[in-house]
Amino acid sequence: AQRVTQPEKLLSVFKGAPVELKCNYSYSGSPELFWYVQYSRQRLQLLLRHISRESIKGFTADLNKGETSFHLKKPFAQEEDSAMYYCALSPPAAGNKLTFGGGTRVLVKP
Amino acid sequence: GAVVSQHPSRVICKSGTSVKIECRSLDFQATTMFWYRQFPKQSLMLMATSNEGSKATYEQGVEKDKFLINHASLTLSTLTVTSAHPEDSSFYICSASYSGSFYNEQFFGPGTRLTVL
Numbered sequence: 001a002q003r004v005t006q007p008e009k010l011l012s013v014f015k016g017a018p019v020e021l022k023c024n025y026s027y028s029g030s031p032e033l034f035w036y037v038q039y040s041r042q043r044l045q046l047l048l049r050h051i052s053r054e055s056i057k058g059f060t061a062d063l064n065k066g067e068t069s070f071h072l073k074k075p076f077a078q079e080e081d082s083a084m085y086y087c088a089l090s091p092p093a094a095g096n097k098l099t100f101g102g103g104t105r106v107l108v109k110p
Numbered sequence: 111g112a113v114v115s116q117h118p119s120r121v122i123c124k125s126g127t128s129v130k131i132e133c134r135s136l137d138f139q140a141t142t143m144f145w146y147r148q149f150p151k152q153s154l155m156l157m158a159t160s161n162e163g164s165k166a167t168y169e170q171g172v173e174k175d176k177f178l179i180n181h182a183s184l185t186l187s188t189l190t191v192t193s194a195h196p197e198d199s200s201f202y203i204c205s206a207s208y209s210g211s212f213y214n215e216q217f218f219g220p221g222t223r224l225t226v227l
Binding site: 042044045046095096100101 | 115137142144153154155156159190203205207215216218219221
């Protein structure tokens with residue numbers, strides 16, 4: 001069965017500093033990978049997906065199949081980036097079912 | 111667009127009663143809806159997947175008779191927690207997707223907090 005691990009429960013950085021959220025997965029095939037974000041008092045929403053190779057709100061994530069990682073990075077964190085971030089995996093042909101990691105809370109201090 | 115609502119947002123019930131939670135897609139037809147459970151300070155755990163007009167597919171360890179899921183229309187799915195007990199207290203979140211969206215993206219509802227006394 002697939003598994004998603006986010007080793008950091010909390011990341012605290014100062015505004016303007018880089019931030020990197022780690023995500024490692026275990027799956028034998030080639031899954032789709034996502035980052036979801038939940039801002040305070042808001043619902044979970046998609047931040048980005050690896051297949052799009054996009055940068056959203058300054059965040060990027062690189063899929064490293066060799067290391068089975070999908071770390072999320074932003075070079076200059078902003079206070080509005082403070083939120084809960086979840087890495088998620090969806091195996092191919094799984095009807096887009098998602099397996100979530102435990103989540104990382106990011107706190108950006110002024 | 112792609113808004114999902116849940117009702118109620120909070121519910122408190124007595125042990126032994128049943129509670130129904132509704133999940134609606136407001137501006138799209140959801141071919142698939144998902145139900146998740148989230149314990150405090152933990153991640154979302156998928157409970158079941160439901161497709162309109164067919165029986166829900168439950169994840170391993172989720173009791174079908176305990177958590178009844180109905181997906182009678184393309185805009186509504188319901189989760190009924192039958193004979194609720196304190197250990198069923200949790201945050202229940204639904205999501206919905208539609209065919210034709212990019213990679214069948216899931217759109218999440220705001221969640222329902224269930225407290226069983």
